[in-house]
Amino acid sequence: MAKAVPLFSGSKGNSYYVGSAGEGVLIDAGRNCKQIELAMEANNLSMQNVGALFITHEHIDHCAAVRVLAKKYGLPIYASQGTMTALSNSGKLPPNADIHIIEDEAAVGNMQIKRIDTPHDAAESCCYLVTASDGKRALIATDMGVMLPQVRAAAKQSDFAVIESNHDIDMLKTGPYPYPLKRRILSDRGHLSNEACAAELCELVRSGTLRLMLGHLSEQNNTPEVALRTAVAELMRAGMKLNTDFTLDVAPGQITVKSVIF
Numbered sequence: 001m002a003k004a005v006p007l008f009s010g011s012k013g014n015s016y017y018v019g020s021a022g023e024g025v026l027i028d029a030g031r032n033c034k035q036i037e038l039a040m041e042a043n044n045l046s047m048q049n050v051g052a053l054f055i056t057h058e059h060i061d062h063c064a065a066v067r068v069l070a071k072k073y074g075l076p077i078y079a080s081q082g083t084m085t086a087l088s089n090s091g092k093l094p095p096n097a098d099i100h101i102i103e104d105e106a107a108v109g110n111m112q113i114k115r116i117d118t119p120h121d122a123a124e125s126c127c128y129l130v131t132a133s134d135g136k137r138a139l140i141a142t143d144m145g146v147m148l149p150q151v152r153a154a155a156k157q158s159d160f161a162v163i164e165s166n167h168d169i170d171m172l173k174t175g176p177y178p179y180p181l182k183r184r185i186l187s188d189r190g191h192l193s194n195e196a197c198a199a200e201l202c203e204l205v206r207s208g209t210l211r212l213m214l215g216h217l218s219e220q221n222n223t224p225e226v227a228l229r230t231a232v233a234e235l236m237r238a239g240m241k242l243n244t245d246f247t248l249d250v251a252p253g254q255i256t257v258k259s260v261i262f
Helices: 033-042 066-073 080-090 149-156 171-174 179-186 194-207 226-239
Strands: 002-009 017-019 022-029 050-054 077-079 100-101 105-108 113-118 124-129 139-142 159-165 211-215 248-250
Touching: 002 080, 002 159, 002 211, 017 033, 017 139, 022 113, 022 124, 033 066, 033 159, 050 066, 050 105, 066 194, 077 080, 080 124, 100 171, 113 149, 139 149, 139 211, 149 194, 171 179, 194 211, 211 226
Parallel strands: 022 050, 050 077, 077 100, 139 159, 159 211, 211 248
Antiparallel strands: 002 017, 017 022, 105 113, 113 124, 124 139
């Protein structure tokens, strides 16, 4: 039975377990090793069942524990060429790391993981579509200024999708961030807003992707309540009812027992 477990999501770090109870992969490792181990344990998951680390990009909130986790558990590391080079140049890879450049798809155990490029201010960022052993698919797609057609297509193929809902535009514009940072977040290589995410969710529900989660919420420029309210309101305007036509949740920023069977 395929499951996705949001271990951490948000400004302080991001990591997701996708697979089954017996085998899975980690998408990002943006907290320290101990925190990720504790989050896994809280969700009754074993690090021994993790087959590989897949890193979306080199920002610290997505790769903080890569060096320690890979060394401690002997885990192979998958990333784009640009991301892998950036990780290496910044000393985030362990000596003699088992690295794999993912150009398109990779097989880990009985799972297939597909790379889809994303627009973000990183070396060569991407998101991942995981096909579990039973054929079910989950997409983890955050850190993108806009939703590219190929990401949207992958989301429509998914049984479960995490889509970035990073910030409320008004909160960001009136908040304390310096202007250059605001401009970066709002750019096409920044982060997806609540409003942009909500519009995408409507299209996904129409296409049959009915299990949804909001990811990578900003602690400064968003709240779970605001993000959920924005998404649900837009979906309701499109004639879709929460927990009848679709399910929607927010990925947690701290250790929480939370999983989605898809």
